[in-house]
Amino acid sequence: MTGGVTVGGVLDLLGALLVLLGCFLCFAAALGILRLPDVVSRMHAATKPQTLGLILLAAGVALSLRSWASFGTLVLIAALQLATAPVSAHLVGRTVYRTDLLRHDLLARDDLATDLKAAGFQLGPAPEDEDDRPGDDARLS
Amino acid sequence: MSAVHTAVLVMVGLGAVLLVVAATLTIARMARGPSSLDRVVAADVLVAVVIATLAAEAIVNDHATTLPVMLVLSLLGFAGAVSIARFVAERDLAVRRREPDRPDRGQQ
Numbered sequence: 001m002t003g004g005v006t007v008g009g010v011l012d013l014l015g016a017l018l019v020l021l022g023c024f025l026c027f028a029a030a031l032g033i034l035r036l037p038d039v040v041s042r043m044h045a046a047t048k049p050q051t052l053g054l055i056l057l058a059a060g061v062a063l064s065l066r067s068w069a070s071f072g073t074l075v076l077i078a079a080l081q082l083a084t085a086p087v088s089a090h091l092v093g094r095t096v097y098r099t100d101l102l103r104h105d106l107l108a109r110d111d112l113a114t115d116l117k118a119a120g121f122q123l124g125p126a127p128e129d130e131d132d133r134p135g136d137d138a139r140l141s
Numbered sequence: 142m143s144a145v146h147t148a149v150l151v152m153v154g155l156g157a158v159l160l161v162v163a164a165t166l167t168i169a170r171m172a173r174g175p176s177s178l179d180r181v182v183a184a185d186v187l188v189a190v191v192i193a194t195l196a197a198e199a200i201v202n203d204h205a206t207t208l209p210v211m212l213v214l215s216l217l218g219f220a221g222a223v224s225i226a227r228f229v230a231e232r233d234l235a236v237r238r239r240e241p242d243r244p245d246r247g248q249q
Contacts, residue, residue, distance in 0.1 A: 009145035016152040019197055023156030023163075026190050030163035033170045033186055039178050042170075046182045049189040054215065057196040061208075064149075070205040073212060081215045088185070088222035092178055095226040101176050 011063045018060030025053035038103050039096045043089055050085045054078060153197045160197070164190045181225045188218035 025048050032045025058074040065071075096102050097112060104110065167190060170183040192214050195207040 012145055012149050013152075015200060016149040019193075019200055020152045020156045020159075023159045023193050023197065026186070026193050027159040027163040029186050029189070030166035030170075033183050034166045039176065039182065042179060042182050046186045046189075049186060049193070050218075053189060054192060057193055061196045061199055064200045065203070065205055067205065070208055073205070073208040077208070077212050077215050080212070084216065084219035088219050088226070091223050091226040092181060095229050096178055099176075099178075099229060101178060 008066070011066065015060040015062070015064030018056045018063065022049070022053045022057035022060065025049045025056065029053070038106055040093060040102045041106070043092060043096075047085065047089060051082060054081050150201065153201050156197055157194070160190055160194055177225060177229055181222050185218045185222055188214055188221075 029045050029047075029049045032048075033042050036042045036045055055078050058078045062071050062074045164187060167183050167187045171180050171187070174180045174183060192211050195211050195214075199205065199207050
Protein backbone atom coordinates (compact mmCIF):
# COMPACT_ATOMS: atom_id res chain seq x y z
CA MET A 1 0.00 0.00 0.00
CA THR A 2 2.88 2.33 0.61
CA GLY A 3 4.39 1.97 -2.85
CA GLY A 4 1.23 1.69 -4.94
CA VAL A 5 -0.57 4.62 -6.50
CA THR A 6 -4.08 4.68 -5.12
CA VAL A 7 -7.07 6.32 -6.70
CA GLY A 8 -7.56 8.47 -3.63
CA GLY A 9 -4.00 9.73 -3.83
CA VAL A 10 -4.39 10.72 -7.46
CA LEU A 11 -7.64 12.50 -6.67
CA ASP A 12 -6.01 14.30 -3.77
CA LEU A 13 -3.20 15.49 -6.02
CA LEU A 14 -5.65 16.61 -8.69
CA GLY A 15 -7.73 18.50 -6.12
CA ALA A 16 -4.69 20.26 -4.72
CA LEU A 17 -3.61 21.18 -8.25
CA LEU A 18 -7.03 22.69 -8.99
CA VAL A 19 -6.95 24.66 -5.74
CA LEU A 20 -3.48 25.90 -6.67
CA LEU A 21 -4.82 27.07 -10.03
CA GLY A 22 -7.69 28.88 -8.30
CA CYS A 23 -5.23 30.60 -5.97
CA PHE A 24 -3.17 31.66 -8.97
CA LEU A 25 -6.27 33.18 -10.55
CA CYS A 26 -6.90 35.12 -7.33
CA PHE A 27 -3.32 36.38 -7.48
CA ALA A 28 -3.66 37.41 -11.13
CA ALA A 29 -6.90 39.24 -10.36
CA ALA A 30 -5.28 41.12 -7.48
CA LEU A 31 -2.41 42.12 -9.76
CA GLY A 32 -4.89 43.39 -12.32
CA ILE A 33 -6.87 45.21 -9.64
CA LEU A 34 -3.77 47.08 -8.61
CA ARG A 35 -2.24 47.72 -12.03
CA LEU A 36 -5.05 48.37 -14.50
CA PRO A 37 -5.95 52.01 -15.13
CA ASP A 38 -9.73 52.02 -15.04
CA VAL A 39 -12.68 50.78 -13.02
CA VAL A 40 -14.02 48.84 -15.98
CA SER A 41 -10.69 47.18 -16.74
CA ARG A 42 -10.31 46.39 -13.05
CA MET A 43 -13.70 44.72 -13.19
CA HIS A 44 -12.41 42.71 -16.13
CA ALA A 45 -9.59 41.44 -13.96
CA ALA A 46 -11.83 40.90 -10.95
CA THR A 47 -14.25 38.52 -12.64
CA LYS A 48 -11.65 35.81 -13.15
CA PRO A 49 -11.48 34.46 -9.58
CA GLN A 50 -15.18 35.07 -9.08
CA THR A 51 -16.28 32.61 -11.76
CA LEU A 52 -13.52 30.40 -13.15
CA GLY A 53 -11.42 30.55 -10.00
CA LEU A 54 -14.33 29.63 -7.78
CA ILE A 55 -15.29 26.73 -10.05
CA LEU A 56 -11.71 25.46 -9.96
CA LEU A 57 -11.64 25.76 -6.16
CA ALA A 58 -14.98 23.97 -5.80
CA ALA A 59 -13.84 21.17 -8.10
CA GLY A 60 -10.61 20.86 -6.14
CA VAL A 61 -12.37 20.63 -2.80
CA ALA A 62 -14.90 18.17 -4.21
CA LEU A 63 -12.10 15.93 -5.54
CA SER A 64 -10.32 16.10 -2.22
CA LEU A 65 -13.24 15.53 0.15
CA ARG A 66 -15.11 12.98 -2.00
CA SER A 67 -18.45 13.01 -0.18
CA TRP A 68 -21.86 13.68 -1.67
CA ALA A 69 -22.86 16.25 0.96
CA SER A 70 -19.86 18.44 0.27
CA PHE A 71 -20.32 17.92 -3.46
CA GLY A 72 -23.86 19.28 -3.25
CA THR A 73 -22.77 22.30 -1.26
CA LEU A 74 -19.95 23.02 -3.69
CA VAL A 75 -22.24 22.77 -6.70
CA LEU A 76 -24.57 25.19 -4.95
CA ILE A 77 -21.70 27.60 -4.30
CA ALA A 78 -20.57 27.52 -7.93
CA ALA A 79 -24.11 27.86 -9.29
CA LEU A 80 -24.97 30.80 -7.05
CA GLN A 81 -21.76 32.56 -7.91
CA LEU A 82 -22.34 32.01 -11.63
CA ALA A 83 -25.85 33.42 -11.27
CA THR A 84 -25.00 36.47 -9.18
CA ALA A 85 -21.61 37.59 -10.51
CA PRO A 86 -22.99 38.89 -13.85
CA VAL A 87 -25.72 40.84 -12.05
CA SER A 88 -23.34 42.65 -9.74
CA ALA A 89 -20.85 43.23 -12.55
CA HIS A 90 -23.61 44.66 -14.72
CA LEU A 91 -24.76 47.03 -12.00
CA VAL A 92 -21.26 48.20 -11.18
CA GLY A 93 -20.46 48.75 -14.86
CA ARG A 94 -23.69 50.64 -15.39
CA THR A 95 -22.97 52.90 -12.44
CA VAL A 96 -19.43 53.43 -13.67
CA TYR A 97 -20.70 54.54 -17.05
CA ARG A 98 -23.34 56.87 -15.72
CA THR A 99 -21.17 58.55 -13.15
CA ASP A 100 -18.58 59.07 -15.91
CA LEU A 101 -15.84 57.20 -14.11
CA LEU A 102 -14.49 55.33 -17.11
CA ARG A 103 -11.77 56.70 -19.32
CA HIS A 104 -13.22 57.28 -22.74
CA ASP A 105 -9.78 57.55 -24.34
CA LEU A 106 -9.17 53.87 -23.56
CA LEU A 107 -12.31 52.68 -25.30
CA ALA A 108 -12.09 51.24 -28.78
CA ARG A 109 -15.76 51.89 -29.45
CA ASP A 110 -18.67 53.09 -27.35
CA ASP A 111 -21.96 51.73 -28.59
CA LEU A 112 -23.84 52.83 -25.48
CA ALA A 113 -23.00 56.49 -26.15
CA THR A 114 -24.64 56.42 -29.58
CA ASP A 115 -27.63 54.54 -28.21
CA LEU A 116 -28.05 57.00 -25.35
CA LYS A 117 -27.75 59.93 -27.72
CA ALA A 118 -30.36 58.42 -30.02
CA ALA A 119 -32.68 57.99 -27.03
CA GLY A 120 -32.19 61.62 -26.00
CA PHE A 121 -29.88 61.13 -23.05
CA GLN A 122 -26.53 62.71 -22.49
CA LEU A 123 -23.87 62.52 -19.83
CA GLY A 124 -23.40 65.73 -17.92
CA PRO A 125 -24.79 67.81 -15.10
CA ALA A 126 -28.48 68.59 -15.03
CA PRO A 127 -29.39 71.56 -17.24
CA GLU A 128 -30.73 74.64 -15.56
CA ASP A 129 -33.31 75.74 -18.11
CA GLU A 130 -35.44 72.64 -18.27
CA ASP A 131 -38.74 72.55 -20.11
CA ASP A 132 -41.98 71.42 -18.53
CA ARG A 133 -40.43 68.17 -17.40
CA PRO A 134 -39.22 68.27 -13.79
CA GLY A 135 -35.62 67.33 -13.22
CA ASP A 136 -35.99 64.27 -11.07
CA ASP A 137 -38.39 62.54 -13.43
CA ALA A 138 -36.04 63.17 -16.31
CA ARG A 139 -33.21 61.21 -14.78
CA LEU A 140 -32.44 57.72 -15.87
CA SER A 141 -32.97 55.14 -13.21
CA MET B 142 0.31 7.97 0.97
CA SER B 143 2.78 10.14 2.80
CA ALA B 144 4.40 11.34 -0.40
CA VAL B 145 0.99 12.29 -1.75
CA HIS B 146 0.22 14.14 1.45
CA THR B 147 3.50 16.05 1.24
CA ALA B 148 2.81 17.00 -2.37
CA VAL B 149 -0.67 18.23 -1.44
CA LEU B 150 0.80 20.29 1.38
CA VAL B 151 3.41 21.82 -0.90
CA MET B 152 0.86 22.77 -3.57
CA VAL B 153 -1.63 24.22 -1.11
CA GLY B 154 1.16 26.07 0.68
CA LEU B 155 2.23 27.62 -2.61
CA GLY B 156 -1.38 28.61 -3.17
CA ALA B 157 -1.50 30.13 0.30
CA VAL B 158 1.52 32.31 -0.49
CA LEU B 159 -0.22 33.47 -3.67
CA LEU B 160 -3.34 34.21 -1.64
CA VAL B 161 -1.44 36.31 0.89
CA VAL B 162 0.10 38.39 -1.89
CA ALA B 163 -3.29 38.69 -3.58
CA ALA B 164 -4.98 39.90 -0.39
CA THR B 165 -2.23 42.46 0.18
CA LEU B 166 -2.52 43.87 -3.36
CA THR B 167 -6.31 43.98 -3.09
CA ILE B 168 -6.24 45.82 0.22
CA ALA B 169 -3.77 48.28 -1.31
CA ARG B 170 -6.30 48.99 -4.06
CA MET B 171 -9.06 49.32 -1.49
CA ALA B 172 -7.04 51.88 0.41
CA ARG B 173 -5.96 53.78 -2.69
CA GLY B 174 -8.95 53.43 -5.02
CA PRO B 175 -10.08 56.86 -6.14
CA SER B 176 -13.77 56.03 -6.35
CA SER B 177 -15.94 53.89 -4.14
CA LEU B 178 -16.62 51.59 -7.11
CA ASP B 179 -12.92 50.73 -7.22
CA ARG B 180 -13.23 49.74 -3.59
CA VAL B 181 -16.32 47.64 -4.32
CA VAL B 182 -14.54 45.71 -7.06
CA ALA B 183 -11.52 45.24 -4.81
CA ALA B 184 -13.79 44.03 -2.00
CA ASP B 185 -15.29 41.46 -4.35
CA VAL B 186 -11.84 40.14 -5.13
CA LEU B 187 -11.01 40.10 -1.44
CA VAL B 188 -14.09 37.99 -0.77
CA ALA B 189 -12.96 35.62 -3.53
CA VAL B 190 -9.54 35.41 -1.86
CA VAL B 191 -11.16 34.57 1.47
CA ILE B 192 -13.23 31.85 -0.20
CA ALA B 193 -10.07 30.43 -1.74
CA THR B 194 -8.40 30.47 1.65
CA LEU B 195 -11.27 28.53 3.18
CA ALA B 196 -11.09 26.01 0.35
CA ALA B 197 -7.36 25.51 0.84
CA GLU B 198 -7.86 25.07 4.56
CA ALA B 199 -10.62 22.53 3.96
CA ILE B 200 -8.30 20.52 1.72
CA VAL B 201 -5.40 20.54 4.16
CA ASN B 202 -7.43 19.59 7.21
CA ASP B 203 -9.78 17.31 5.25
CA HIS B 204 -13.07 18.56 6.68
CA ALA B 205 -16.25 20.11 5.26
CA THR B 206 -17.01 22.47 8.12
CA THR B 207 -16.26 25.68 6.25
CA LEU B 208 -18.33 24.89 3.17
CA PRO B 209 -21.44 26.77 4.45
CA VAL B 210 -19.19 29.72 5.21
CA MET B 211 -18.02 29.68 1.58
CA LEU B 212 -21.65 29.59 0.49
CA VAL B 213 -22.57 32.62 2.59
CA LEU B 214 -19.50 34.54 1.43
CA SER B 215 -20.28 33.95 -2.23
CA LEU B 216 -23.69 35.54 -1.66
CA LEU B 217 -22.31 38.35 0.50
CA GLY B 218 -20.09 39.75 -2.22
CA PHE B 219 -23.07 39.99 -4.54
CA ALA B 220 -25.23 41.86 -2.03
CA GLY B 221 -22.48 44.33 -1.18
CA ALA B 222 -21.64 45.14 -4.79
CA VAL B 223 -25.26 45.61 -5.82
CA SER B 224 -26.18 47.81 -2.86
CA ILE B 225 -23.14 50.06 -3.18
CA ALA B 226 -23.62 50.37 -6.94
CA ARG B 227 -27.20 51.47 -6.38
CA PHE B 228 -26.09 53.85 -3.65
CA VAL B 229 -23.52 55.51 -5.90
CA ALA B 230 -26.09 55.73 -8.71
CA GLU B 231 -27.94 58.37 -6.72
CA ARG B 232 -25.67 60.99 -8.22
CA ASP B 233 -25.38 59.69 -11.75
CA LEU B 234 -24.83 62.09 -14.58
CA ALA B 235 -27.00 60.69 -17.35
CA VAL B 236 -29.72 63.27 -17.90
CA ARG B 237 -32.39 63.52 -20.53
CA ARG B 238 -31.42 66.54 -22.51
CA ARG B 239 -34.22 66.74 -25.08
CA GLU B 240 -37.50 65.04 -25.75
CA PRO B 241 -36.92 61.80 -27.64
CA ASP B 242 -38.63 61.12 -30.92
CA ARG B 243 -40.13 57.95 -29.65
CA PRO B 244 -43.20 58.02 -27.36
CA ASP B 245 -42.37 58.25 -23.72
CA ARG B 246 -42.40 55.06 -21.70
CA GLY B 247 -44.25 56.72 -18.84
CA GLN B 248 -42.90 57.71 -15.50
CA GLN B 249 -40.83 55.28 -13.54
